[in-house]
Each structure stands twice: as C-alpha cells, then as structure tokens.
Amino acid sequence: RDDGTCPTSCSKSYRGSCAQGGRPIQRQDFGENPTEVRDTNHYEKEYVHGFVEKWDELIDWRRRYESEGTFFIDQLKARGVKRVLDVATGTGFHSVRLVQEGFDTVSADGSQEMLRKAFENGFTYGQYVLKVVQADWRYLNRDVHGEFDAIICLGNSFTHLFSERDRRKALAEFYALLKHDGVLIIDQRNYDSILDDGFSSTHSYYYCGEEVTAEPEYVDEGLARFRYRFPDGSEYALNMFPLRKDYMRRLMREVGFQRVDTFGDFQKTYHEADPDFFIHVAEKM
C-alpha cells in the first residue's frame, strides 16, 4: 500500500505523534543538505513507515539467523543470563530469538514505528507478545525499570548517537540498568576499514538480503551516510556516526565496564581490516 495509511491495524498508535494527522510518516526528510544532518534526535525521522516495512527485507531473518548461529545466545547462556533488555529492538529479530530461547526479555526502542513492527513480528514468528517499551537510550532509566543480567544493542545501532556526550550518557544509562555482574553486548560496523580503506562489505552478516544494496554514499570522520536500495526501486538513507573500534572500547571502559572483549564477525581472532562488524562484550565487573 502506498496511500499513506498503515497496512496493519495500528493507526491508533500513531495518534498524537505523527505530523500527518494520525497517519504514518512515509517520507524521509534530510533537508537541503543531507550531509549536514548530524543529529542524535534525527533517527526517529529516518525510520519512516515505508523503510520500517522494508527493514526485514534488508536484514533477511532467515539468513541472519543462519549467519549469526548461536553466538549471542551462547554468550548469554555462558554467563547464566536470565533477564535481557534489548535496547535497539528494531523490528524485533533479536527479541524474538531471545524469547524463543526462554530469556525473560524486555524490548525497548526509541522509534514507535519500529516497536509496532516488532510487536507484529513477535506475533507472526511465534505468537509471542513482546514486552515493548518506547524509550530513548539517553533517558532509559526513566522509562525502563528493574535490573537486567544483560543488555544488547545490536544491528549497528549505537552509531545513531552523534555526540560524545550522548554516547557517554547512553552507556551510563545501560550500565545503571545492569546487575552488578551484568554484561552489555554492542555491535558496530567496521568503520575503521570504511574510513581508512573504503567500503567492501561482503554482506554476509546482518544485512543479508541478497536483492538489497546498502552502500555508503558519503563518509568523513563525523558522518557515514548510507543509501539502501530495494528491488522495487524504493530508496532510503541513514545518517550515522562512524565509530572507530578503539574509541568505542575506550568509552565503555571509561563509563565503568571492567572488561571489554571485541570479536570480529563472531570470531575472537581477526585481522583489523577484515571483519564487516565488530561485537563488543563488556562486563560490568
């Protein structure tokens, strides 16, 4: 459907939050100078209805399931984790996986559009009723209560924070919601390689949809603007901050995490330029 109405029966959830009078926002708006949009608050406007509906085509659940294997589940089970907070739920891929594996899971995200889709996917992929909470990471403790054994922030999500202040604030909020021996798992694209050597993603992990292209159209030390093209001709963009790996590791330590292990495409040993993604596993104590 392209008439501006929501294809699901969720119109109620848009009321009050949508500039189109209760209908989902369809168009991304980066203004006249897209490469100057370097704003943490902009993510909500980037995940418009059409893009969210296409997101699962981009990440292809089945292939992602196969390529990730049991990496995250193993990390959590090895630490005896029971309660998990997925802070970047997106369309729900990891939340659904966690619920399937028996973890007590809370699914948070700052985007109402994403949470609507995640809730729908929870039902579609197993009749699960996900516990969803709309919450921005910078004010997470205001909206999410209780303590968690683990927090996951996956799918290159942390890259949406554009200032160091926001990154520190978000990490501190994650830290505060973890139990004393809790673990934070954050992944990110290998931006070092993109910044230093150019882009060469093999698309084998995460963004697995074969017919979909995800390519940087502009990169500097303060912005990685990616363009996503779908087989039906539709296109969307995301403006992200290119996190360097060692900077990210340092931030986590400075916020208080005692130990940070970094994996490259799920492997403990890797060549710096090789992996598409890094996964940081940060332990609180």
Ligand code: SAM
């Ligand atoms: N984890 C999902 C996946 O792997 O498919 C979604 C990844 S998507 C790239 C990034 C997600 O982070 C979006 O759902 C977006 O709404 C969320 N997000 C970005 N910035 C946020 C913030 N400041 N607070 C809360 N959620 C945020």
